[in-house]
Amino acid sequence: MEVYDSIRTVLAVREFKNIPVPDDSIRKILEAARLTASSRNGQPWSFIVIQSHDSLVELGSIVRSGPYTAQSAFAIAVAIEKESPYGLSDASRAIQSMVLTAWADGIGSNWAGWVGMNAVADYLGVPDTHDVIAVIPFGYPLKSKTQGIKRRKEFSEIVHSERFGQPFN
Ligand SMILES: Cc1cc2nc3c(=O)[nH]c(=O)nc-3n(C[C@H](O)[C@H](O)[C@H](O)COP(=O)(O)O)c2cc1C
Numbered sequence: 001m002e003v004y005d006s007i008r009t010v011l012a013v014r015e016f017k018n019i020p021v022p023d024d025s026i027r028k029i030l031e032a033a034r035l036t037a038s039s040r041n042g043q044p045w046s047f048i049v050i051q052s053h054d055s056l057v058e059l060g061s062i063v064r065s066g067p068y069t070a071q072s073a074f075a076i077a078v079a080i081e082k083e084s085p086y087g088l089s090d091a092s093r094a095i096q097s098m099v100l101t102a103w104a105d106g107i108g109s110n111w112a113g114w115v116g117m118n119a120v121a122d123y124l125g126v127p128d129t130h131d132v133i134a135v136i137p138f139g140y141p142l143k144s145k146t147q148g149i150k151r152r153k154e155f156s157e158i159v160h161s162e163r164f165g166q167p168f169n
Contacts, residue, residue, distance in 0.1 A: 001104040010100060011149075013108025014068040016139030021073040025105050026051075029138065030076070032101035033094040044084035045091045048077040048124050056137075062119045063135050066112020072137030077120055079130040091133055098136060108141035 026049065033047055050056055051074045059077075060070025069075050078095060080087030099109050113134040121132040161168035 003100070006100045006104045010103040011108070012110040013139070013141045014066075014110055015142035016068070016071050016073060016108065016137070017142055018071070019073070019140055021107055021138060021140070025102070025107060026074060026138075028105070029098045029102050029107070032097040033076075033078075036090075036094040036097045038090035038093070039086035042084055042086060042090065044081040044087045045094055046079045046126075046130060047094075048079065048126070050075045050077065050124075058123065059120065059135060062116045062123060063112050064115045066110065066135055066137060068110075069112060069135055069137040071139070073139035075135050075137040077124055077126075077132055078134045078136065079121070079126050079132045082129055082131055087131070088133060095134060095136060102138055106140060107138055109136050109138045111136060 030047055030049065033045070038044065050059060056072055056075060057070045059075060060067045063069055076098065078091050080091045084090070095111060099111075102109050111134050117132040117134075120126075120135060121130070124132070126132055156167060159168045160166055
């Protein structure tokens with residue numbers, strides 16, 4: 001899939017088929033994260049892969065914004081070094097790399113975060129030097145017919161030419 005097609009069609013996937021994702025695909029998704037650029041090439045991130053069904057179920061109960069993690073084929077928790085001023089932007093970019101790489105191979109995912117991340121860190125044994133910013137559950141989407149349907153602001157509402165407020169034609 002072309003990069004733009006992946007961006008155009010990707011959706012937040014919260015329902016997964018009960019089938020495993022091959023190890024090669026999991027490794028490719030992680031390589032996409034590893035190869036992502038970061039500010040000053042600092043790479044202030046760590047990626048914890050969770051494949052155990054019991055652990056996924058447990059994470060589903062801890063991550064209140066992502067209970068569907070329990071049904072995923074695997075999940076990746078993303079931790080950043082607390083000391084890095086760029087951790088959030090760098091890791092967000094790595095997450096997007098993973099989401100798009102997965103999608104291009106037919107694997108859905110979603111960012112689940114914000115609440116319960118300290119509990120996730122405790123559960124996964126993440127040291128105090130790091131914050132968990134997201135848990136990304138992955139799996140083959142249960143439904144695919146909504147691909148490409150986006151609810152987004154209009155182009156004219158968010159794109160400006162030369163100065164804020166001037167329309168871009
Ligand atoms: C930074 C970020 C954080 C998000 N956090 C959550 C979350 O905690 N739980 C959740 O179910 N979805 C989460 N989402 C998914 C968004 O709600 C979803 O992408 C958005 O509503 C647009 O839907 P679409 O991706 O299907 O077009 C998050 C997405 C992003 C980019």
